[in-house]
Amino acid sequence: MFALAGWIAPAATMIAAIMTAANLGTRITGWxxxxxxxxxxxWIIVGAQTGQQNLLLSNAFLLVVDVVGVWRWLGRKARYDAGATAATVQSAKAAAPTLFAxxxxxxxxxxxxxxxVIATAVDAMAACDGGGISYIVVSEGGVGGVGERLHALGWGEVTMHEGGMTTQLDRYRLARRPELAPGEWPPTAAAAGVA
Structure with missing residues (x-):
């Protein structure tokens, strides 16, 4: 059992780190x-078998943190996502505007x-007065955030649908948009250069 734990410990830790760092959604993060x-x-088994008290205690603490992570992502957050999905499905069937989370x-x-696919949405900026979305920040180019360029799309320039959004822009017209500084997004859609 000790030899098996010695292989499972690093493999599970590396796989889990990839799963959570990738941020591929609630379920994958939870798993x-x-x-x-x-x-x-x-790791607790390895620590106990080898007399490494520090390894045993640190991983006992991390196990508690991991259980909280399971509860947060597979319990609490999954319930919220289910509620949002239900609202989206029901609004699509109703005589009302379709909702999205x-x-x-x-x-x-x-x-x-x-x-x-010409970009990936990064965030949306909404007005405090009325709650309307002012503009959407999108990333194009680069790999993993390195070399990416940020641009703004006005809410009127996109159409939301299940699994994404579309715009009438193409890759080249988007690239010609003014770049947003990573730490200094504009206060209004007009300042971002979009309507």
Missing amino acids: GFVVFSVGAVA LTKIEGMPVRGADGE
Whole structure:
């Protein structure tokens, strides 16, 4: 059992780190914490068998943190996502505007007029008065945030749909938009250069 735990511990920890760091959604992040828990238990076994009290105690603490992560992502957050999904489905069937969850904007693909993914949504800026979305910040180019360029799209320039948004811009017209400084987004849509 000790030899097996010695292999499971680092493998589970590495896999869980990838699952949670990738931020691929509530379920995958939650299952990442389950895998982290398996890794913590394996590290506890290794620590106990080798007399490494520091390894045992640190992973006992991390196991508690991992259980909180499981509860947050597979329990609490999953319930919120289910509620948002239900509201989206019901609004699509009703004679009302279709709803979508604002929390789903981050990471949403932005498709151009030709259907090609031209950017990824980063965030949406909403006005405190009335709550309307002022503009959406999108990222294009780069890999993992390195070399990316941030641009603003006006709310009127996008159409939301299940699994993403579309715009009439193409990749080249988006690239010609003014770049947003990573730490200094504009206070209004007009200041961002969008209507």
